[in-house]
Amino acid sequence: MSRRVALVTGGNKGIGLETARQLARLGHAVLLGARDEAAGRRAAQGLAAEGLDVRAIRLDVTDAASIAAAAATIARDPGRLDVLVNNAGVAIKAGDGAASAVTLDALRRTFEANFFGLVAVTQALLPLLRRSPAGRIVNLSSILGSAAEHADPNSPIHGYAMVAYNTSKAAVNLYTIQLALELAGTPIKVNAAHPGWVKTDMGGPEAPLSVMDGAKTSVALATLPDDGPSGGYYHMGVHMRW
Numbered sequence: 001m002s003r004r005v006a007l008v009t010g011g012n013k014g015i016g017l018e019t020a021r022q023l024a025r026l027g028h029a030v031l032l033g034a035r036d037e038a039a040g041r042r043a044a045q046g047l048a049a050e051g052l053d054v055r056a057i058r059l060d061v062t063d064a065a066s067i068a069a070a071a072a073t074i075a076r077d078p079g080r081l082d083v084l085v086n087n088a089g090v091a092i093k094a095g096d097g098a099a100s101a102v103t104l105d106a107l108r109r110t111f112e113a114n115f116f117g118l119v120a121v122t123q124a125l126l127p128l129l130r131r132s133p134a135g136r137i138v139n140l141s142s143i144l145g146s147a148a149e150h151a152d153p154n155s156p157i158h159g160y161a162m163v164a165y166n167t168s169k170a171a172v173n174l175y176t177i178q179l180a181l182e183l184a185g186t187p188i189k190v191n192a193a194h195p196g197w198v199k200t201d202m203g204g205p206e207a208p209l210s211v212m213d214g215a216k217t218s219v220a221l222a223t224l225p226d227d228g229p230s231g232g233y234y235h236m237g238v239h240m241r242w
């Protein structure tokens with residue numbers, strides 16, 4: 001049988017790059033999505049130099065033409081897709097903040113990448129995933145997308161007011177539930193991942209987790225067995241509160 005093919009969006013750095021590495025080490029042919037073509041090529045070459053089957057594909061998740069072009073490229077060659085890791089995301093500092101002050105511009109730009117982009121990429125690639133005998137979709141959420149955690153005065157994130165980022169990930173969570181329900185009865189499994197607080201450009205240097213650990217949840221959900229869960233929200237194998 002030919003290798004399983006995985007696409008990781010935002011694969012040029014951070015958790016996405018490490019997810020691409022770990023999936024390739026597990027024997028996947030990995031398409032490393034990047035909005036910056038040169039950055040994608042450099043990242044893919046680095047992994048290929050480690051002996052891994054990785055190639056770059058240009059993909060800006062906020063650009064409909066880029067998504068359509070990437071979907072057409074994948075449909076042509078390699079002609080299949082088994083795993084989609086919707087990893088690309090942004091946390092915009094300027095304008096995000098408390099509910100009373102978050103700017104509409106920050107909300108729109110955050111939702112453009114974290115939610116609308118994720119939906120658009122998923123819809124464009126679903127026809128290919130439907131042809132896979134075991135399609136897997138992993139949506140990068142965050143504990144910051146959990147309504148239950150925000151509402152709990154004892155939660156470590158209680159009062160953490162980055163409203164644009166938080167609501168975009170809450171939207172990712174509900175989209176995950178809805179898509180999983182729609183695809184129940186097909187071989188496709190759809191789950192949301194909280195990677196943990198991870199040392200990346202987004203997570204910052206004080207984050208406790210390495211990218212190696214930060215990629216583990218995405219990789220586990222991308223490689224679920226046929227009797228694995230769908231429509232869940234996980235961190236390192238533990239179900240999160242919605």
Ligand SMILES: NC(=O)c1ccc[n+]([C@@H]2O[C@H](COP(=O)([O-])OP(=O)(O)OC[C@H]3O[C@@H](n4cnc5c(N)ncnc54)[C@H](OP(=O)(O)O)[C@@H]3O)[C@@H](O)[C@H]2O)c1
Pocket residue numbers: 009010011012013014015016034035036039059060061062086087088089090113117140141142143194195196197198199200201202203204207
């Ligand atoms: N780090 C954490 O602690 C943490 C915690 C919870 C959830 N997450 C989530 O995990 C995912 C990965 O985060 P990270 O920490 O690895 O962040 P990161 O180091 O900032 O990397 C983000 C990646 O997304 C890409 N990206 C942003 N906008 C894009 C677009 N329009 N089209 C395509 N790619 C785009 C970036 O590309 P460029 O290089 O071109 O900017 C980069 O490759 C995100 O969804 C994030 O929200 C992270």
